[in-house]
Amino acid sequence: MARVTVEDCIDKVDNRFELVLLASHRARLISSGSPLTIDRDRDKNPVVALREIADETIAPDDLKEQLIHSMQKYVEVDEPEAEAVPLLGNTAAAATATARSDNDTDVQFDRMSEEDLLRGLEGLVPPSSSADDDDRE
Numbered sequence: 001m002a003r004v005t006v007e008d009c010i011d012k013v014d015n016r017f018e019l020v021l022l023a024s025h026r027a028r029l030i031s032s033g034s035p036l037t038i039d040r041d042r043d044k045n046p047v048v049a050l051r052e053i054a055d056e057t058i059a060p061d062d063l064k065e066q067l068i069h070s071m072q073k074y075v076e077v078d079e080p081e082a083e084a085v086p087l088l089g090n091t092a093a094a095a096t097a098t099a100r101s102d103n104d105t106d107v108q109f110d111r112m113s114e115e116d117l118l119r120g121l122e123g124l125v126p127p128s129s130s131a132d133d134d135d136r137e
Helices: 002-009 016-031 045-054 060-071 091-100 114-122 131-136
Strands: none
Touching (some): 002 016, 016 045, 016 060
């Protein structure tokens, strides 16, 4: 019976390996309580799964999506990107900024180029060595 069922499924799923994966996934779903789409006829779960694929009561593409989803360990969730919020130094400045304009489009951010940052870092003086460091040398 199973050999005939496999031969019936080959025209629905071209690759035999993929057929085995899909049928085994469907058999696991059946054993976990998923409703059957055909009569069991005293067949075991793998044969029932193959018969469902052969009779096209279960779409192989749907089974493939379910199989992929069941194997995923990380599901990417699309979340909205965080909006840039200006930092305000104190609450008085926040109150005056809010009082000046209710429109958020008036907010401007200071930008520093990479060259300006490097020039500022070159101007920094390294910390002086303490007397303890001189005694060790």
